[in-house]
Amino acid sequence: MKLKLNKTTRKNFATYGVVILAYVLLQVMKGSLSSSLKGMLVPICAYVVMAISLNLTVGILGELSLGHAGFMSVGAFTGVTAAIALQNVIPAAPLRLAVGLAVGAAFAGIAGFLIGIPVLRLNGDYLAIVTLAFGEIIKSIFNNLYVGIDKNGMQFSLLSDKTNLAEGGKLIIEGPMGIGGIQKISTFTAGFILVMITLIIVFNLVNSRAGRAIMAIRDNHIAAESIGLHVTHYKMMAFVTSAALAGAAGTLFAMNYSTIMANKFDFNTSILVLVFVVLGGQGNMLGSIVAAAALTVLPEMLRTFADYRMLVYAIVLILVMLTTNNATLRSWFSRFSLKNREKEAA
Amino acid sequence: MATRQKTKLVPIPSKSLVPERDVDKRPILECINLGISFGGLKAVEGFDLTIGRTEIAGLIGPNGAGKTTVFNLLTKVYQPTMGTVLLDGMDTHDMTTAQVNRNGIARTFQNIRLFQNLTVEENVKVAMDAHMKYNMWSGIFRMPGYWKEEKIAHERALELLSIFHMEDLANAQAGSLPYGAQRRLEIVRALATNPSLLLLDEPAAGMNPSETAELMENIRKIRDTFQIAILLIEHDMNLVMNICEGIAVLNFGRIIAKGTPDDIQANPAVIEAYLGKKKEA
Numbered sequence: 283m284k285l286k287l288n289k290t291t292r293k294n295f296a297t298y299g300v301v302i303l304a305y306v307l308l309q310v311m312k313g314s315l316s317s318s319l320k321g322m323l324v325p326i327c328a329y330v331v332m333a334i335s336l337n338l339t340v341g342i343l344g345e346l347s348l349g350h351a352g353f354m355s356v357g358a359f360t361g362v363t364a365a366i367a368l369q370n371v372i373p374a375a376p377l378r379l380a381v382g383l384a385v386g387a388a389f390a391g392i393a394g395f396l397i398g399i400p401v402l403r404l405n406g407d408y409l410a411i412v413t414l415a416f417g418e419i420i421k422s423i424f425n426n427l428y429v430g431i432d433k434n435g436m437q438f439s440l441l442s443d444k445t446n447l448a449e450g451g452k453l454i455i456e457g458p459m460g461i462g463g464i465q466k467i468s469t470f471t472a473g474f475i476l477v478m479i480t481l482i483i484v485f486n487l488v489n490s491r492a493g494r495a496i497m498a499i500r501d502n503h504i505a506a507e508s509i510g511l512h513v514t515h516y517k518m519m520a521f522v523t524s525a526a527l528a529g530a531a532g533t534l535f536a537m538n539y540s541t542i543m544a545n546k547f548d549f550n551t552s553i554l555v556l557v558f559v560v561l562g563g564q565g566n567m568l569g570s571i572v573a574a575a576a577l578t579v580l581p582e583m584l585r586t587f588a589d590y591r592m593l594v595y596a597i598v599l600i601l602v603m604l605t606t607n608n609a610t611l612r613s614w615f616s617r618f619s620l621k622n623r624e625k626e627a628a
Numbered sequence: 629m630a631t632r633q634k635t636k637l638v639p640i641p642s643k644s645l646v647p648e649r650d651v652d653k654r655p656i657l658e659c660i661n662l663g664i665s666f667g668g669l670k671a672v673e674g675f676d677l678t679i680g681r682t683e684i685a686g687l688i689g690p691n692g693a694g695k696t697t698v699f700n701l702l703t704k705v706y707q708p709t710m711g712t713v714l715l716d717g718m719d720t721h722d723m724t725t726a727q728v729n730r731n732g733i734a735r736t737f738q739n740i741r742l743f744q745n746l747t748v749e750e751n752v753k754v755a756m757d758a759h760m761k762y763n764m765w766s767g768i769f770r771m772p773g774y775w776k777e778e779k780i781a782h783e784r785a786l787e788l789l790s791i792f793h794m795e796d797l798a799n800a801q802a803g804s805l806p807y808g809a810q811r812r813l814e815i816v817r818a819l820a821t822n823p824s825l826l827l828l829d830e831p832a833a834g835m836n837p838s839e840t841a842e843l844m845e846n847i848r849k850i851r852d853t854f855q856i857a858i859l860l861i862e863h864d865m866n867l868v869m870n871i872c873e874g875i876a877v878l879n880f881g882r883i884i885a886k887g888t889p890d891d892i893q894a895n896p897a898v899i900e901a902y903l904g905k906k907k908e909a
Contacts (some may be wrong), residue, residue: 483768490767490774491781494754498743505741508703509755509821510729519764 294485297568301481304575305474318582326578327473328354328535331480333558333570335527338484340556341565342493343520344500346410349397349417350528350555353390355547357529358536359424361386362461363454365537367431375467379537383476383530390529393420394522402517417552424544429455460543461536468537476534477571480527484567487523496520561602637874637888645886647873650680654717656732656825656857657702662711663881664701671697672881673710679825679874684851685859686872688892690901694881695861696738699827703735704728716824730758734823736814738830738861744803748794748813751802752785755820788816791853792846807834812843819850826850828860832867840864844871869893877901 308315308323332354339347365382372378397416401409430437432451455461487493495516499506503513536542558577562569580598584591605611637645646655655678663673672694679685687695700706702713704725713720720728734755743751760781762773789795792812797805802813811831818826831847832840844867851858862868868875869889877885877892879901885892892898 486768486770487764490764491754491757491760491762491777492764492767494746494750495757497746498751498754501743501745502741504705505737505743506754507725508705508729508735508737508741509817510726510758511754512726 290489293568294481294489297485297571298478298481300568301474301477301571305470308470319579322578322582323470324468324473324538325535326575327470327477328531328538329555329558329574329578330477330571331531331534332528332555333562333574334477334480334484334567335524335531336555337559337562337565337567337570338487338520338524338527340559341563342488342500343496343517343524345402345405345517345521346407346556347413347524348410348549348552348556349413349415349420350524351547351549351551352397352413352417352420353394353525353528354532354535354551355420355424355544356393356525357386357390357532358542358547359427359455359461359532359544360389361529361533362464362536362542363429365467365533366452366454366461366464367436369465375465376469376472379467379469379472379533382537383472383533386533387526387530390532391522391526393529394525395518397525398518398521402514402521414549414552417549421544421548424455424460425458427455428453428457458543458545460541460546462541464537464540464542466538466540468534473534476530480530481567483523483527487520492516492519557599561599561606644676644678645874646678646680647683650682653681655679656681656683656716657859658712658714659702660712660714662698662701662708662713664697664706664709670881672701672878674882675701675711675878676883677876677886679857679859681824681857682851682855683857684847684871684873685857686868686875687859687861687878688863688865688868688875689878693878695878696829697881698878699735699829699861702728702827703733729821729823732824733827734818734821734825735827736811736818736829736831738833740807740810740814742802742810742813742817744801746802747798748789748800748802748805749782749785749798751813751817752788752820753781755817756781756784756822759822785820788820791819791850792816808839811835812846815846815850819854824856826856826858828858828862830861830863832862832864840867843867847871 312320332350336347336350339345339350361382364385365378368378368381372381397413401412401416404412426441428439430451430453437451488497495506495511496519498511499513499516507513532547554577558574559570561577562571562573581591581595584594587594636648638648638651639645644655644658657677657679659675659677662675664671665673675698687698689695697706701708704720704723715728715731715733718731720731723731743754746754760777762771762777765771766773786795786798789798792815794809794812794816797809802810805813811833815828815831828847832843835843847858847860848871850856860868860872872889875887875889875892876883877895877898884897884901885895887895
């Protein structure tokens with residue numbers, strides 16, 4: 283018993299350790315980083331959180347979601363709106379960012395709950411297709427949403443700007459133009475803290491009765507019902523947690539740019555995050571983190587290839603997939619890992 | 629080989645038979661005219677069965693007789709189209725599979741359904757979920773409730789695993805266990821839900837004679853320790869005749885005989901169902 287518990291815990295602590303080490307190293311090297319790389323630190327953190335949260339749905343709950351960028355979008359728009367609206371109330375930027383992240387997570391969680399009601403009745407391919415549709419619906423909504431603020435409070439309108447703001451009012455979300463004039467208050471430290479919080483939430487959730495139940499439902503939902511588990515309840519718990527974390531990632535991401543548009547969070551972004559999860563290994567959080575960081579930096583590194591950048595990116599992706607699935611290479615790698623050696627001996 | 633237990637079955641007010649010791653208590657399960665039809669096919673019909681609180685009962689019959697369908701009706705995997713199931717006096721009509729389990733029926737499956745990627749211990753602990761109280765937040769923030777209940781669950785899981793001497797396998801992945809051990813783990817998982825009626829669907833399938841003998845001992849041990857009723861489907865007649873106190877025989881979805889092992893072995897309808905009719909010369 284002791285041994286196994288330590289093994290899971292050891293793996294989790296290794297993940298925390300890698301993240302902390304990466305943060306410290308990057309802080310030390312900050313001076314020598316190129317400016318383009320420096321600008322990517324916050325997006326990397328946001329994508330890492332996205333990858334971990336999607337891994338909760340795909341790896342732990344075992345349901346393929348193709349609309350994860352939708353929740354990121356909800357988080358980005360609501361979180362930034364809250365931060366802008368509270369600009370005068372909360373002058374301290376870090377606190378305003380924290381409130382924005384919380385608001386973004388809360389709204390994305392609510393969206394996750396509402397979408398989860400119809401979606402979680404489905405499974406497999408059907409669930410994947412419906413999440414894809416909801417991702418697009420969310421994109422369309424934000425493309426047509428106008429939100430303004432004046433002394434009378436918040437004003438909302440759809441399709442065209444009918445907000446009729448009073449004197450001194452300000453339009454925050456301008457439909458397809460998105461949100462402009464955002465104060466860039468996201469910092470690498472904030473991103474690091476969010477990654478750590480996400481890891482703690484996901485690891486502790488997975489290693490509790492809820493996580494066991496969620497994984498049991500993934501493995502065999504008929505047996506899960508037969509031992510008295512409320513399947514919908516646990517599926518919803520995983521889905522909403524995943525959506526809320528994606529929402530926080532969205533706020534963090536958006537607060538790093540001066541403008542943010544709904545089209546940024548389209549199907550391609552959902553697929554990109556899914557690639558991080560699949561490449562890093564389903565259910566493997568450290569893998570997700572490494573894959574998200576590497577694949578976010580990679581296009582930047584490939585700038586020397588100019589026009590062929592995306593081609594090289596695709597080839598690198600294919601090569602990584604091939605090598606990680608190669609039996610010979612795998613056994614070669616496993617020589618360096620104590621855990622695998624134990625497994626072979628058994 | 630274990631000696632045959634002589635049990636006297638006596639009629640109770642509902643005109644069914646239960647072991648003498650369970651007579652004055654409410655039966656744990658009462659099926660009244662239970663049935664289901666898929667389209668025009670009546671898979672099970674007119675199924676009447678009463679099981680005493682500490683009875684070991686057997687449900688036998690040729691392949692395709694509808695035995696597993698009866699289990700699926702009792703656990704609400706299928707919604708019955710006819711009849712009533714009273715579980716400890718409660719009508720299960722509006723219950724879901726999960727609610728039936730929480731009210732006392734646990735089962736195993738003919739084709740093993742373990743949580744393959746979880747460890748043996750996790751398979752058992754997840755079955756205790758209904759009896760755990762700490763919520764998602766105390767799980768995430770590791771509050772005292774989490775530590776307390778997880779410790780209790782861990783100890784109880786090892787205790788239940790020790791019935792089948794499986795404590796040493798607690799950390800093994802369930803999917804990697806040998807076949808016999810997987811069957812035993814399913815029984816332990818079912819027991820972990822703290823049932824009052826345990827349904828075993830072919831528990832001895834794929835076991836060798838010595839494993840089967842051990843299983844028989846363990847089924848009796850489970851009944852004696854937990855004081856629960858057990859209903860089992862089995863093709864191994866040696867096992868059924870040795871440990872079951874009451875037996876029901878199903879053929880083409882209908883009960884053709886009920887009684888003690890001795891009654892059943894002598895029943896011409898049962899012999900006909902299994903071996904066919906004697907040709908009239």
